[in-house]
Amino acid sequence: MKLTAQIRLDPSPEQADVLLRTMETANAACNAISEHAWATRTFLKYALQKALYHDIKRQFKLSAQVVVRCLGKVADAYKLDKDTKRTFRKRGGIVYDSRILRYYTERREVSIWTMTGRERIPYTVGEHHARLLAYQQGESDLIYRKGRFYLLATCDVPEEDEEAVDGVLGVDLGIAQIATDSDGDSFSGEQVESKRKWYAERRGTLQAVGTRSARRRLRQLSGRERRFRADVNHQISKHLVRKAKDTKRAIALEDLTGIRKRTTVRKSQRARHHSWSFYQLRQFIEYKAKLAGIPIILVDPAYTSRTCSQCGHCEKANRKSQARFACQACGHTMNADVNAAKNIAARGAVMRPMVSRSDHASTGVGRGKLAA
Known part of the structure; x- marks a missing residue:
């Protein structure tokens, strides 16, 4: 798994x-490359490298590999959108590789x-x-960032083999209660x-x-505030994954992709709703579960809050309030x-895992298996 x-450099x-x-x-080299790319409508890395490599290397006194990384940065930027000219901040991030x-x-x-050449720099x-x-x-x-230098390093961390499990731990994500599991534990x-x-x-x-x-x-x-929310989500996700691993269960989550577009809320609750970081929490649960070998199952969220978990009766009137089901x-x-x-x-126990996004398909998330 890529993490x-x-x-922090010191x-x-x-x-x-x-x-x-x-x-x-x-x-500055990236901006010069972007000028050429925009003027000539040349956006592929190989074509830009063929046209500009020697000129950029000579003009900006950069090493060969740094020039290659700059060309790649510009080409990647235009992959997102070729209708807008790309400009790069004076002190924007730059990419390094092992060379x-x-x-x-x-x-x-x-x-x-x-x-000025190679520098040996300590880090924290x-x-x-x-x-x-x-x-x-x-x-x-x-x-x-804010007067400090950081390196964000890509790490290919090995995953544990996915375990055979004896059941499913359901997790409901919400606003009043950030997460509630099927054992009755909740996080306010x-x-x-x-x-x-x-x-x-x-x-x-x-x-x-x-x-x-x-x-x-x-x-x-x-x-x-963002860091505080992330810390809370890390704590919740660690607790849920640890519980699932200790009890040999998969984790079932609702597929809430696009939930903000599909739901409406009162005006007084809009700020709270739009600052809801459920997607980040789901990501944290998923990657921690993969590292622990716990299967993740994404299920259809339709009517989970209106359906009786005892008899299966589904009716809007079942949901008496935010907190009470009858x-x-x-x-x-x-x-x-x-x-x-x-x-x-x-639903996680009887349905095939639902994968709503291509990134889950590529990483194998959602391919859980229940032990017979």
Whole structure:
């Protein structure tokens, strides 16, 4: 499985200046390549390389492999859209490969190509990303963010063999309760919602003030809410995958692709709905499950919240409120999210895994098997 390890470079002031100059020169080269590509309507990497390689190498004094990476960056940008001229930020990220970057994981140091030659630069990395670096393969992106340099390294991490399982753990994703499983465990969204409101109010106040110090504070706050949400999603996904592995069960999730377009909410709840990070949580659950050898099954979400998990009766009136489910046929009552999770688990046990996106097909997600 392809995962990304993030490390923070710790260059000296002189090395930092050289890294910035390298990034600025490489992005200037990308803009020059883009000018030619746009003017001549030439967007394929091979054609651009044939036309520009020697000129770009001579004009910008870049190494051969850096020029190749710049040509590839421009060609990749035009793959997305050939109707808009591509421009590159002065200090935008640049791509390195094994010919111009080497990791020395034992002493936590990299050897990286710069405009003045190779530089040996120490780095800082967390334990999780340090483990990923043992499987580093392919490209790494050098980025500059808020005065610091980072390398985002592609790592090809081996997956455990998919286990034969004895059942299915259904997981219902929501807003009031971020996740609820078919065992009845749930993870409240109140802490996330209170944080969202606090950050929204704080941003509004600082934007209204508009002073230099207020703008500086806004920059400091930037990304904190996103990182908080990601941390919560990591904790939830780790708990669910650990439970599934310990109990030898697959994990069944609703296929919620395009849910924001398919659902409507009250005006007062729009901000909360659109900041809902269920897709990120699903991604975290999926990749952690694959690493642990736990099958993931995607099921049709239709009517899981209206169907009785005891008798199968489906009716809108069954859902009495956000939190309460009461079957109009058999009288069964329970928490509405737990009821939905049980329905998801039942569908996962009897339906073929549903894969709604091509990336799941390519990675094998959803090809779970139940033990007889």
